[in-house]
Amino acid sequence: MALADTTNCPQRETTPIPSSSIPQKRALLEEDHSPAISSPLNPDVASKSTTQKVQFQTPEETVTNTMTREKRTKKDSLKKRESKGLAPFESSRSTQAANKAPKESLADMAPLRYKLAPPKPTDFDLARGPIFTSHHETTDPSGNQIEFFETSDHVYNKKSFHYTHCIADPTFPSMFYYRRTDPEPYGAHMSFEDAASHVYFTKSGTHVTTDKGFRMSRANVAVREGKWYWECKVTRGIPKDSSGGSNGHVRIGFARREASLDAPVGFDAYSYGLRDASGQKVHMSRPKDFFPTDESICEGDVIGLEINLPSERLHRKIVSGQYNPAVDVEDSAPNPRDIEYPNIIRDRIPIRFKAHIYFEKIDYQTTKELEELMNPSPVGTGSAGANATATPPNPLHPVPGLRTLPRSYIKVYKNGKLMGTPWTDLLAFLPPASKMGSGTTQGNRDALDDGEVGYYPAVSVFRGGAVEVNFGEDGWWFPPESLTEEGSDVEMGGTEENGRRPVAERYNEQIVEDTVYDIIDEVGFWAIGVGKDRIGGKVLAGEKVMIGGGTGRGGDNDEEIKELVQDD
Template sequence: MSAGEPSPQREPTPTSTSTIAAPVSSIPQKRALEDDHQPAISSPLNPDFKPAKPQEDAPLARERASRAKKESLKKRESKGGSMAADSSARATPDPKAPTPKHKPKKKGDAPAPIRYKLPPPKLTDFEAPRGPIFLPAHTKTAPDGTAVQFNETTDHVYNKKNFHYTHCIADPAFPSSLYYRQTETEPFGPRFNFEDTSTHMFLDESGHHVTTDKGFRMAKANVGVRQGRWYWECKIISGIPKRKPSETNVTQESANGHVRMGWARREASLDAPVGFDTYSYGVRDAKGQKVFMSRPKDFFPPGQEVQEGDVIGLEINLPSEALHRKVVEGHYNPAVDLADDEPCGIEAADIIRDRVPIRFKAHLYFEQIEYHAVKELEELMNPSPIISSTGGIGGVGQEPGPTHQLPSLRTLPHSSIKIYKNGELIGTPFTDLLAFLPPASKPLAQVGAREGLDDGMLGYYPAVSVFRGGAAEVNFGPNFWFPPPGHTQPDAQVDAEMTGSDQAAPSASAPHPLRAVGERYDEQIVEDIVYDIVDEVDFWMQDGGVSGKGVADAALRAPAGGSAQDGMPGGGVLGSEIKELVQDDE
């Protein structure tokens, strides 16, 4: 206190007889227990629950500022997807995005795809996408003397780390879908999928030859099958050399590598051979054994194996999707559904694709959450002694079947895989294949994942595995090296009356005609176009029937510095871009 200032006078303490009363608002008030601590819902500890009425005229209650609730480290890690960029499928969908106005009214109606926040596309996003860059690696000589140039593929993303990628492009005809739709890249046609191969693999520019200098790696085709009978061929370029049964040359055999071929689902691991787990069925070249769940069993006649120059034909027979859905939904009755007499395509499936465009080295991809291996099938492959001795938990210990308690362990009636060698039928190594339609297949549990949805790309894919120098060539038809029985080459001049005269009529268990896997390529493109149009109409309805609402409108309003040609928005007119994906090749 400085000199000259008057000394402060102490105020008298208020008493019950004092005439000076402190303001009521300055006196701390006791919180009402029944108002502040009453549970929001009833519970066993609160049987006499009565919802409290809000008291608007409560001047004595002190207002408390809302406190930000902190999450534990474990919870934050489990929600790691929400920390990603807004343009990533790992990100949480836009909470302010308009909710669908057309809610499902009937049981079984599919929900609408998730709509993400997206910046407007750049002008370059409307350009046709390019395939990978090929860097020459080495040359191999096929058994017929043909030189095959193998290349390392770069500048493309791999389907790994629990995400699946397909090419996309911006299209002004899809404003409600924020302009992006699915597309394909060169080389066009059925081939190996450059994004669906393991790393450290070498392919030719046509995408029909594959090899590696590492351990077992897998490559899948860009076409998959969901119903019907399909056929493709695999020729051994480098593997077990031709020799007499009495000859053994382990050194030469090891130097040429090994090859396995078969059928694999989406969930099959790319860093393992075909037949490694419950998601693929394969045939190995050594001893001609069949492999499923890493358990090789004799299949070829004694003394036979798959050698260089041999052509292995693989036929798959799948029931109709109508019967398939009966199985996975638990409506299949073996006493009633005796035969698969449902024609293919009689009922269209509800396809829901939750995906978001991602930029990777100047390429655009749709990123979506991948389906993953479920515990029930892991237990089937590596059964626990405790669970097996107790008969299984939740039906896990039971053998797979079409009426299994768990959808992932249900099998498809009338399904099988047949193997041919140089045009001769060897036999049927696999029957009762595991179902793949949801809920038999489940996406990885993370932010944005929704179970029970079919994205249209589930099915069985032709797959080839190579090991330390092993090399193979695939032929998806329609002209095969060794046409299977019942298949007529398109360029063959055969009298129509004589065609199939020496072939047996299709049985009730295989009513579908045999087709080349390559025919699925054009069908998949048509399906993608239809699905894109359906999504566009769906989003258009969400916007109230006004096309180009939201971000699409902002993209079309190009400022003076921007450019818009033929209805295309100026590139980056709002100063924001799709985040670039970082993915190593190891």
């Protein structure tokens, strides 16, 4: 039986063997080193692991393994060790010590850490955006020329993975030597990475179009709580003087991370969209009348979208099953001593793509319950999904993904005039309502909050349709009319108690949150002693380290972190 290289693995207790034999070391298991979901970096995990085992086989190890095969002590399986809260690389002695330690230690809650080579000098350069290549020009209803560009030399969020820019920073030695950053253009705009292929942008990222079928683009900011507002202008679509013809179509709304980018907004249960034709509202591909009869969204119209979400404190109560409608009547701010801050854990790894450095992390995936909600199975099939969706979504639903947020809504304005509220009681999105790919990491880490789940402003364009977005940084094209709620005027801006805040302000908040989370991660790794192996080259017992040789993501014997290969 061939053995793998065990240089970096902790020793197990020695099995009695003849003194002339080499001491037995723990064999690397396939299940320990193969990620549950292959990423673009390791498409052929099985063959790679097999190659490594053959490469490091020695005659002495073969003889030793043969002589001691009958005396080997059966080890716990990976799942059994995970159920005990242990790292997969802990030795038997480490296991005994871990059993005496508190179950929820800092090391258990820390993000996974991958051993990487030091960064290159170029990794300290400022992040760069995509390369723009002119694709075509068009004219808006006012006669202005708009030049759209094809973006290249950047990675797309696909294949179940999510990417964000990062930069090397020597002040983060315990983590990766890398932290989150953003390239130009700075500010809230439609994301170049979080868009389907064949979506064309202006250089500011505020104008999108396509010459293909429906393609979606999400903004680079997500809203998680509070009341937010943004607007968009249709620059190519249904002409106002047309009798049925069009220059393309658009849909606008909000979409979660799980929503498909190769489909229009409102296609699935993860997004809410508004059609230009007849002004219909769409959710789970079910169009319903919303605008008055014979009224559509035409070229030159400005559509404003307002979303209201409860506080994350109440949201967490709902998804954890602790919500009590009789007690949690008001969503007011609690006593500062009672505030529960989000537990943000980001499992990510820096990778290269051409001249860029990105953080790669496993993205949130669709669930069977919401797929069943969109396409119910016939009654009597006995499927788990059918049983779960027998009860309509509500805040107390037994399935977290089918729980709704009380007092949440989306309102629609046309040219500053309120058209109505097409959606209320939006579906919850905080984990475990949202989950990453099944079995992606250890234990229940697929239900962790990485700080970027939420509702994203989103637009879809179809065969020439074009939309320009405005997140309120420089004011509004059509400020929404003032409304009276609970006896007081509600004005735009973030200073009013019930005010609608521009999404541009959320971008600034998101930058602050990323900075805080990076510092917390660094301090957390330093507190459990992970940073010591940067200096002494040691791996501490119980440390959650994924060895790069088995995952294809970089390791002690690698000269460089891996480079992502992805079609533009």
